[in-house]
Amino acid sequence: xxxxxxxxxxxxxxxxxxxxxxxxxxxxxxxxxxxxxxxxxxxxxxxxxxxxxxxxxxxxxxxxxxxxxxxxxxxxxxxxxxxxxxxxxxxxxxxxxxxxxxxxxxxxxxxxxxxxxxxxxxxxxxxxxxxxxxxxxxxxxxxxxxxxxxxxxxxxxxx
Amino acid sequence: xxxxxxxxxxxxxxxxxxxxxxxxxxxxxxxxxxxxxxxxxxxxxxxxxxxxxxxxxxxxxxxxxxxxxxxxxxxxxxxxxxxxxxxxxxxxxxxxxxxxxxxxxxxxxxxxxxxxxxxxxxxxxxxxxxxxxxxxxxxxxxxxxxxxxxxxxxxxxxxxxxxxxxxxxxxxxxxxxxxxxxxxxxxxxxxxxxxxxxxxxxxxxxxxxxxxxxxxxxxxxxxxxxxxxxxxxxxxxxxxxxxxxxxxxxxxxxxxxxxxxxxxxxxxxxxxxxxxxxxxxxxxxxxxxxxxxxxxxxxxxxxxxxxxxxxxxxxxxxxxxxxxxxxxxxxxxxxxxxxxxxxxxxxxxxxxxxxxxxxxxxxxxxxxxxxxxxxxxxxxxxxxxxxxxxxxxxxxxxxxxxxxxxxxxxxxxxxxxxxxxx
Numbered sequence: 001x002x003x004x005x006x007x008x009x010x011x012x013x014x015x016x017x018x019x020x021x022x023x024x025x026x027x028x029x030x031x032x033x034x035x036x037x038x039x040x041x042x043x044x045x046x047x048x049x050x051x052x053x054x055x056x057x058x059x060x061x062x063x064x065x066x067x068x069x070x071x072x073x074x075x076x077x078x079x080x081x082x083x084x085x086x087x088x089x090x091x092x093x094x095x096x097x098x099x100x101x102x103x104x105x106x107x108x109x110x111x112x113x114x115x116x117x118x119x120x121x122x123x124x125x126x127x128x129x130x131x132x133x134x135x136x137x138x139x140x141x142x143x144x145x146x147x148x149x150x151x152x153x154x155x156x157x158x159x
Numbered sequence: 160x161x162x163x164x165x166x167x168x169x170x171x172x173x174x175x176x177x178x179x180x181x182x183x184x185x186x187x188x189x190x191x192x193x194x195x196x197x198x199x200x201x202x203x204x205x206x207x208x209x210x211x212x213x214x215x216x217x218x219x220x221x222x223x224x225x226x227x228x229x230x231x232x233x234x235x236x237x238x239x240x241x242x243x244x245x246x247x248x249x250x251x252x253x254x255x256x257x258x259x260x261x262x263x264x265x266x267x268x269x270x271x272x273x274x275x276x277x278x279x280x281x282x283x284x285x286x287x288x289x290x291x292x293x294x295x296x297x298x299x300x301x302x303x304x305x306x307x308x309x310x311x312x313x314x315x316x317x318x319x320x321x322x323x324x325x326x327x328x329x330x331x332x333x334x335x336x337x338x339x340x341x342x343x344x345x346x347x348x349x350x351x352x353x354x355x356x357x358x359x360x361x362x363x364x365x366x367x368x369x370x371x372x373x374x375x376x377x378x379x380x381x382x383x384x385x386x387x388x389x390x391x392x393x394x395x396x397x398x399x400x401x402x403x404x405x406x407x408x409x410x411x412x413x414x415x416x417x418x419x420x421x422x423x424x425x426x427x428x429x430x431x432x433x434x435x436x437x438x439x440x441x442x443x444x445x446x447x448x449x450x451x452x453x454x455x456x457x458x459x460x461x462x463x464x465x466x467x468x469x470x471x472x473x474x475x476x477x478x479x480x481x482x483x484x485x486x487x488x489x490x491x492x493x494x495x496x497x498x499x500x501x502x503x504x505x506x507x508x509x510x511x512x513x514x515x516x517x518x519x520x521x522x523x524x525x526x527x528x529x530x531x532x533x534x535x536x537x538x539x540x541x542x543x544x545x546x547x548x549x550x551x552x553x554x555x556x557x558x559x560x561x562x563x564x565x566x567x568x569x570x571x572x573x574x575x576x577x578x579x580x581x
Contacts (some may be wrong), residue, residue: 001564040543053414088191089308090316091347100323109294109313109322111174111189115160124195150321150331151307152345 010143012037012069016019018064020051041067042141070143077136078127078159079119079147085155086125092147092156098133119147126155163560166245166445167193168311170290170318171552176354179561184541184561186459196495198541200522205390207521207535208564215537221568225576226519228493228532233581235491235515236262239466241480242497242519244444247545247557250571251446252452254495255464257578262467264489267450270462270479272410277451278461279419285426285438288402288553290317293437293551295324300400302338303422304408305441306361308345314441315347321508326399335394340408350391359409362388363421366427370395392476396432403438411438441550445540448548481507484514492516494568496536498524505548519570536563536570543569 017034023031027049028040038044046052046068052061055158058089093099093106098118112120119128131137136158148158163184164174172194178186181571184198200206210224218326219227232238240258243251244267258265269277293300300319309313310430313322321332327333331347338348341494352361361379368376369392381388395401404424409418422438429436442448451461458464458471463479472478480499484507492514500508503522517532518524527533537543542563547555563569568576 086192087309087312088195089312090189090191091321092429094316104323110174110316111176113176115187120188121190123186124190124192149348152347154265 010040011143012040014067015039015064018060018061018067020057022051023052026050039141051149069087078131079135079136079158080159081119081126081128082155082157085126085153087153088121088124088126089152090121091150093124095115095146095150096134097144097146098135102133129137161560162188163472163559164191164540164555164557165194165197166547167191167197168401169445169447170311170314171540171547171549172317172554173350173558176257179560187288191204193312197538200262201538201541205522206564207523207527208567209533209535211533213533214309219564221573221576224532224534225573226580228534229577229580230288230530231491231515231517232257232261232263232493232577235261235263236384237489239480239483239489239514240265240491240495241267241492241499242495243267243271244447244448244568245391245451245539246441246450247539247543247547248446248449248453249545250539250569250574252493253571253574253578254493255454255580256418257459258464259415259458259576260578261581264478264480264483265449265454265458265464265466266478266480267454267462268444268480268502268575269447269450270475272407272415273440273442273447273482274451274462275415276283276405276410276419277442277448279371280424280439281451283423283426285423288435288437288551289399289553290319290549290551292551294322294398296326296435297324297402298327298333298365298399299394299401301339301401301403302346302348303339303403303405304410305404305406306340306344306346307404307441308347310406310443311441314404319404320347325558327574333562335398337391337394341361350387350394352387352391357412357414358382359423360417363418363425366392366395366426367421370425371428395429396434398434399428400435400563401437402435404441405438408442432573433435439540439551446547448550448552449469449546452548473497484510490514493519494526494530495519495574497525500524500526500529519573521567534573535567536573538563539565539569543571545569545571 019032022097046092102116106112118133135142145158148156163177165172165175171195177184178190209218290430323330336348337350338346339352364379426436434548464474465478516528516530518530519534519536540557544557544559
């Protein structure tokens with residue numbers, strides 16, 4: 001993982017470490033790893049893992065609740081750009097999965113004028129165009145932060 | 160909406176889209192901060208737009224100025240024609256013709272740093288892959304003594320790191336990034352190696368030895384832990400295509416020759432281990448490679464050409480810009496798109512400031528404030544066309560989208576006027 005920034009990126013592996021790891025299938029899924037990924041996409045709740053509610057997993061349960069709090073409780077989410085810090089490098093434009101879904105050429109590094117993208121470079125700085133397409137919003141509800149992660153000036157803030 | 164080509168740096172982005180209204184660019188898409196500043200200059204009040212003679216009051220016409228510059232050059236025993244790396248190949252070509260006719264010295268900032276690196280890279284096949292190929296297939300990128308996060312803003316997003324390529328389908332997640340510098344820079348990295356100043360040479364030797372034989376070569380000491388070196392060795396050998404980009408961190412410390420030799424030995428050892436490898440310098444001036452190509456083709460040498468004795472002479476210790484000035488060889492200067500009073504070593508700058516000079520540029524600089532003749536020129540790329548070479552050697556034809564200010568010519572057109580008046 002590039003060390004340019006260290007945001008609170010929660011991955012499937014991070015979540016997995018708080019689960020029993022026994023693959024007991026009581027949640028209805030094949031393994032704890034699958035349950036971890038479903039937690040992140042909010043298809044299941046923490047309470048859908050019955051063993052986790054037992055006393056012996058108290059620490060893991062508390063840790064998991066703490067870990068997922070920003071993801072689960074956040075209703076409002078968004079992206080803020082500080083134009084004074086932005087250098088128009090385009091890293092965020094190219095990594096944004098929503099951008100690439102609009103036009104694969106963006107994913108190959110080309111400048112875009114599309115009005116359907118989440119963000120694009122205009123007059124040397126980033127402009128947010130269609131924030132609602134960002135993967136943090138429904139129906140995806142993912143804790144995607146790649147724009148913030150790969151911005152090396154700290155111009156992008158995901159909240 | 161029109162497509163434009165940007166000459167902010169040697170990436171020569173050709174995917175810029177601009178909105179032109181009433182002959183002005185009112186919006187641009189894709190330019191980084193550097194390109195955007197260049198667009199802002201086009202109609203900025205601080206831009207040079209008049210042909211002026213120091214001490215004179217009236218502004219001249221292009222023809223009158225060309226006459227005066229030709230006079231200065233004709234009356235000069237041995238003029239210095241310097242700059243050129245921010246001009247198109249056509250302008251460079253005219254500069255060479257002028258130097259040959261006048262028996263002058265023809266040189267560029269490249270004779271100080273990047274010229275040697277570019278020549279070595281050409282000779283050793285280090286331009287075998289273009290930036291486009293790096294984007295498509297390189298899976299290990301090394302930035303050594305260069306900081307694209309602050310100097311080549313779109314390098315990583317357009318070519319080397321983030322784009323999804325044919326063999327790097329997940330962009331940054333399909334590539335390893337190694338950054339080697341004397342301090343922690345903003346350039347994104349998986350492997351970040353902080354070396355002590357001048358330690359690059361030993362690190363290159365160590366890596367070359369480790370890649371070839373698996374063990375550290377004798378007599379090479381490093382401040383870095385062996386763990387870091389063997390980890391990087393493993394990353395180099397396990398990659399399919401290593402692309403090394405380097406800059407003044409390796410070239411500007413007085414150890415350029417030794418560093419380049421060791422760097423190319425490292426590249427060779429990586430190639431012998433079965434991994435594709437290129438190592439390209441990253442010159443700042445946008446047509447540095449174009450200057451070298453044109454000077455080689457039409458002058459026979461890549462820089463530091465002296466036409467004063469019939470046959471062209473090339474002796475970097477004598478015919479390049481600094482010795483020519485400091486030894487009192489040249490007695491006037493034609494400076495094209497460069498600011499030597501700010502960048503040359505002290506004594507050379509001091510002496511140059513006292514010579515009669517003509518400066519072609521579009522903003523005032525320290526050099527232009529000392530010039531006898533100030534010649535405003537068009538901004539190549541947005542205002543005037545021509546051929547330039549990107550930092551990987553790919554040719555780009557510039558696509559102008561607006562006209563220069565009234566009466567202002569491209570440097571190519573102005574130089575042609577001067578040549579015709581000789």
